[in-house]
Amino acid sequence: MPKWADVLLVPLFSLLIAFAISALVILAIGEDPVEALVIMVRGSLGSTYGWGYTLYYTTNFLLTGLAVAIAFQARLFNIGGEGQALIGGLGVALVCLFIPWPNWWTAMIAAILASAAFGALWAAIPAFLQAKRGSHIVITTIMFNFIAASVMNYMLSHVLRPPTAMDPATARFDDVLRLPRLHDILGLVGIEFSRSGPANIMLFVALLFCGLAYMLMWRTRLGFEIRAFGQSEPAAHYAGISGVKIIMVAMLISGALAGTMAVNSVMGGPQRLVLNAVEGAGFIGIAVALMGRSHPIGIIAPALLFGFLYQGGGELAIETTIPREMIIVIQALVIMFTGALDNMVRQPLEAVFLRLRRRG
Template identity: 70%
Template structure:
């Protein structure tokens, strides 16, 4: 039985949960000696007050859309893919190798190639835990956590031993070259005469991320495969009776998930024009918060990614002007995950009671 109307479930509960997280964050900011509204003003000015701010906000948003979709597709199959971080790391390696292997003549060729490279590597990194879960029953949460650490160690090893240019101390690859340079927002908007800051990193990947959201929606709600994934996520037994193979669903959902995380590399690696250590910067984990907040729906993911992009850029500004460390974002991220994910029922239970009381006046609820 569903007590809540659909809109309350999809919009009201997440909004209330976010409100609670923000109130707590505000109290923490107050404790740190800053007026929360002043902090909010600083963040809004820094993140949304200029095309430079927007350029960074949307750059981060692009990352979070990809990792958000990565977590979301896994959630649809009731899998908890905490390995987005490692998959995006490997995706970065794939995209970087593609960019380094060939002196690309033009970005229109380099971009699809890097996208495929990133997606393949990300998918491969997700495939191993998926296979282990499907065939050997090893818990995917633990294995994907382990794979995050293995990916980090592997990345240090490869960068230090093989990929960094001779004589360089910095563990990073050489620059990819002019043929792999992606058009920035300043280039794109310049075509139609809108001035946009050219020092902000937002680039064409943002539109690819939006396209990925559309494809995600089509896949999940308009194809047979998407139906099977959702059916499996709702009930493994029912899906089994309908002839849907659980092992196949786990593997397919995780491959798509890993590929989406890997696609992030076009933004985080290709747009920065070289592969550095820790290019993912925690975006894989933020994806979990984004997917939970966005209720695993592409529109929700876009909105949540935008919110986190704003928090990320605004938090950086706050660190610059108000002596509040960037870690504030990690705290907010933790609160959002806690309230929209784990403490969902804390908001839901009283809300259900209220709705019951409205529906049946005079009778006590549940």
């Protein structure tokens, strides 16, 4: 099958099947799937307000999807993005609460560095266990998600919570630390955009990271070593590539990217660290990476798709009797068909292209 068909047709048909089954489920609960689709499109893409939220969620999924994609290039299935992003949020909160900053951009740079360091350190422990002890990265990263949630619960309930507050969250950051939103950025070139949408400058940072990740993976020796190790570990060892080094480096980069997501969801969102700041973005990043074929540029469209589903799902729950959990069902179907059932779509397409080639 041609490369373009593998990149475009397989995910497209997987999406169509997932949406078709979702439509049947919506029909089964007595709602109109066409009307539901219209509401989702209108609520997420029909106004600058909707775009503001869609692109905000997209930013989260870009960073967590990129984290999973980098690790998967070394055939390391990092399922710990959720926990790494949670711990990254702790780094953002410490930087913003306890260091006085003169302006937002110095605080943002410091928050990016702190969140990346916290996320990388959290990913380093499962990486070390995999590299030195043979502990499977999938199991350890899943376990560390629960440990991170417990650490965050304790920190927000007993350490960082203001004495007069009831909810497990930090105090709000200083107003000077508010990140410029798309309204502020696009207003510089005369483009009107909703003030309410939380999409902010971190969208451009996430896109920059995608470009830098592409340069790293396909234009540097380290990137070649990571991909070579992922393609064949014995061949990489024969070529003198250290497996311990690749596992550690790939997971450190992956954890750093996942941790950086917290800058968007903490500084760019509520401007304080709350208990559920990640909102499942670490797990959605797995689906984004799978749909994007673990390519730093390929993940952009899937991240936008899941941003659309998140925002559209919220509008759907408001305007209809369809519960928001229905969007989780749609996301699960997309993940199932683009991941676990990928061959169910791929094999018929390969048969079609093989038949066409024989005729030609």
